[in-house]
Amino acid sequence: MGRLDRKTVLISGSSTGIGRAAALEFAGEGARVVGCGRDPGTAAETVRLVKEAGGEMVALAPVDLADRDGARAWIDFALYEYGRFDVLCNNASSMRNAPFDRLGPDDWHHTIRNELDLVYQCTRAAWPHLVEQGGGVVLNIASISGSRGALFVQQAAHGAAKGGVLALTRHLCGAGAAHGIRVNSISPGLIRTRATAPHIDDPGSGVPALLKKIPAGRVGRPEEVARLAAFLASDDAAYVNGADFVIDGGISAMAG
Secondary structure (H helix, E strand, O other): OOOOOOOEEEEOOOOOHHHHHHHHHHHHOOOEEEEEOOOHHHHHHHHHHHHHOOOEEEEEOOOOOOOHHHHHHHHHHHHHHHOOOOEEEEOOOOOOOOOHHHOOHHHHHHHHHHHHHHHHHHHHHHHHHHHHHOOEEEEEEOOHHHOOOOOOOOOHHHHHHHHHHHHHHHHHHHHHHHHOEEEEEEEEOOEOOOOOHHHHOOOOOOHHHHHOOOOOOOOEOHHHHHHHHHHHHOHHHOOOOOOEEEEOOOHHHHHO
């Protein structure tokens, strides 16, 4: 018996990185996973990996979750497949970084749209169904950049968007309490994914100096974030609400 048996879990951005790791972890805990992504090929690859591991998963791709109609299409897809859902994990994001004096309006709006507006659109589309069924879980993947300054690269737009996700999490906690909806967030530090690997492996990126400040002595793995997410999505975390969980190897405690 897994801790997510008989639960249906929606994971946005399930094609790669933390989203793919979460799909594998949640399915391994017994959940029926509904993923999505922009690229049909990588979305289908995650579905294949989950099924090969003995799990159950479907995915919708391509879909633009920052668009209201796209977010609704994903929620409707989950309802069509399973009739209901228990957990919404807002993981998908896309950002554009640059030094602030070179951060143009297009970069800013792209990041806010795909890291904050996207969370709003998905949650807004899912909310009436969670209320109607008497509760559920919303889990937002934020970032330590949402509450702290840049560690090795300037991230003004990313930090602002993820700071908004943290604030939205608290307000949704209050909005959902009367309906049995729990809302929490996770703030990862530096995690090795396809997107971050080029920076991590670049000797000139500043990561080697950063590693000296991380008590764990290494960067994190997507699977480690996924295991924390599975706990927060489960009934084992029934009394956890409105909280943010930092998973960064201890750097915030030592240098933040």
